Amino acid sequence: MANEHKIDINKRESLGKKGVKQLRREGMIPGIYYSPNSESSTPIVISQGDFHEAVKSGARIFNISVGEKKQNVLFKSVQYHPVTDQVLHIDLYGIRMDRAVNIKIPVHLIGDPIGVTEEGGVISQATTEIEIICLPGDIPEFVETDISGLALGDAINVGIIQLDEKITLVTPEDTVLASVTHAMKEIEPVVVEDEDEAFMDEEGEVPAEGEGDSEGESRDKPAEGGDASKEKDAGSE
Structure with a gap:
């Protein structure tokens, strides 16, 4: 049986953009x-505090008063700010307890897959909620599925979820529900030495064209005047 929670709402008089911004x-x-x-x-307004209390209650059916008439409703659509997560707008749909409704409910995974605990894999949940049809009073808060038997490389589909016969x-x-996959390995970047860097001198400068060769030649040449002095000595002998 679905839980119920009472929330206070008021008819909204401010309908323009300026009025809506002021309300927020x-x-x-x-x-x-x-x-x-x-x-x-009917345009309505609800306080942030009342909304968050309603969400924390875990209820799926909410009791409101529209004018002098009490009504059961569902949170059909909730819009959040993309950065601050502030609730920007909410749609409440009136329901009759004797008529089935379409609604999405969370899927909780229980158990530790052997593919994670023994084989080093990681669990990935591809589907976090499923859509069902049932009477409002039969809406479950969530459904659970045991994944302890999943090995590395295994996957399960939504069809294995066990639901009450009323749902x-x-x-x-x-639709894929969850799978156990290989853990991503971090690849270290390979540093490739630049050809220009290979020819840099100790100061980090590229030698001028021909500079290296002239130094090499100077080491191989005899000292200036070396041959002439040898010839002179030979003549004197």
Whole structure:
């Protein structure tokens, strides 16, 4: 049986962009309430505090008062700021307890896969929630699936999730739920020596053209006047 939680909402009078921005600055969340038959909608406002309390309650069905009439609703759509995660807008859909609804519920993985504990792999959860159809009173808070038997390279699909007979799965059964894959290895970059660097001298400068050769030749040449002195000595003998 789904939990229920009461939240306080008020009809929203500020409909323009300026009015909506002012509400958000005051810690309020603008939204829309849609009647069960979707024939009418009412602009509403709810405080950030009341919204977060409702989420923490774990309930899936919420009790509100629209005018003088009490109504059961679902959080159908919640928009968040991409940077601050502030709630920007919320849609509440009225429901009838005797009519089935489409809703998404979280999937929790339990157990430690042998592919992780014994084979060094990592678990990857590709699907974190599934869509179902059921009566509002039968909506589960979440569903669990045991993955302890997964070995390295194994994968499981959504179809293995065991649901109550009162619940119909909408998400395709062949949708990948989780898998155990090889851990990514960090590859160290290979440093390739630049050809120019190989010819740099100790000061980090590239020798001028012909500079290296002239130094080599100077070491091989005899001292200036060396041959002439030898000839002179030979003549004197």
